Amino acid sequence: MVDDNGHVLSRAQCPTDAERGYKEAFARIEQMLRGTFHVAGEKITGIGIGSTGPIDPFTGEFGEVNFFPAWRGENPVNDLSRTFQVTAAMENDADAAALAEAGWGAGRNKKRLIYITVGTGIGAGVIFDGHLYRGVDGAHPEIGHCLIDASGPPCSCGFHGCWESLAAGPAMVAWFESQMPKDYPHAAHLTAKRICELAGEGDTLAQQAVDREARYLGLGLANLITLFTPDAIVLGGSVMKSAVLFLETIRKTISGACRYVPFEKTELALASLGEDANLIGAARVWHHRFNPEGGSRA
Numbered sequence: 001m002v003d004d005n006g007h008v009l010s011r012a013q014c015p016t017d018a019e020r021g022y023k024e025a026f027a028r029i030e031q032m033l034r035g036t037f038h039v040a041g042e043k044i045t046g047i048g049i050g051s052t053g054p055i056d057p058f059t060g061e062f063g064e065v066n067f068f069p070a071w072r073g074e075n076p077v078n079d080l081s082r083t084f085q086v087t088a089a090m091e092n093d094a095d096a097a098a099l100a101e102a103g104w105g106a107g108r109n110k111k112r113l114i115y116i117t118v119g120t121g122i123g124a125g126v127i128f129d130g131h132l133y134r135g136v137d138g139a140h141p142e143i144g145h146c147l148i149d150a151s152g153p154p155c156s157c158g159f160h161g162c163w164e165s166l167a168a169g170p171a172m173v174a175w176f177e178s179q180m181p182k183d184y185p186h187a188a189h190l191t192a193k194r195i196c197e198l199a200g201e202g203d204t205l206a207q208q209a210v211d212r213e214a215r216y217l218g219l220g221l222a223n224l225i226t227l228f229t230p231d232a233i234v235l236g237g238s239v240m241k242s243a244v245l246f247l248e249t250i251r252k253t254i255s256g257a258c259r260y261v262p263f264e265k266t267e268l269a270l271a272s273l274g275e276d277a278n279l280i281g282a283a284r285v286w287h288h289r290f291n292p293e294g295g296s297r298a
């Protein structure tokens with residue numbers, strides 16, 4: 001539960017357990033929502049949802065979502081508004097976090113804003129003048145799948161060497177594992193976060209992995225700056241928690257690649273809403289759809 005200024009009043013979470021079916025999941029969602037209203041001691045004015053996609057933001061229907069194959073065609077927007085007698089809205093989760101940073105976070109008062117989240121994948125939301133950019137039929141732009149190196153690894157999108165396949169957290173781990181010697185002492189439980197820690201401890205291979213990651217992050221961001229030259233790009237997601245290790249190389253890559261646009265005017269900002277970005281983003285989805293004057297302006 002989030003108030004009109006983007007502050008979290010109460011929260012609850014549980015695993016999706018998609019295989020138990022939509023009906024059962026909906027019952028759990030309903031129960032958790034009632035619990036959070038009770039804890040916050042407030043009445044709700046609306047419900048916002050940020051979901052992994054593809055989803056239809058206008059009908060509220062799930063498409064062919066990888067993580068919930070059996071939920072295709074289900075409509076939590078209709079079901080929640082009927083159950084709670086309020087308006088509800090759903091957006092792609094990266095768009096939701098972008099709306100939150102634009103309205104209540106690091107992207108406030110930026111006319112042209114791109115939000116990038118780097119974690120298990122690379123997601124993005126594009127916001128111009130407070131409005132979410134959408135493609136045909138409400139399509140969400142899949143910026144994480146723009147091409148960086150056509151000779152790179154294959155991706156489910158159809159490309160070889162798209163940004164996500166080179167620079168998301170799992171790509172960092174895959175590259176590291178392909179390079180590490182057989183007797184490497186820290187081989188167990190490698191994650192992007194762990195590699196960044198090892199780099200901080202002076203591990204040479206981990207430092208190479210960090211340099212490589214920073215270079216690929218920089219190439220993707222340089223593309224965005226050349227294409228859009230936005231006022232700001234806000235960087236979020238679990239991998240960006242280690243942004244301090246990447247920023248110098250990212251800036252160097254951008255300044256070496258974006259000479260036809262005033263690249264130095266695009267501010268690189270770190271996401272400011274932290275762990276709650278997705279939750280606050282879900283609330284902002286509702287404001288963006290039904291109450292554009294509410295809260296701080298996006």
Ligand SMILES: [Zn+2]
Binds near residue numbers: 145155156157162165
């Ligand atoms: Zn891809």
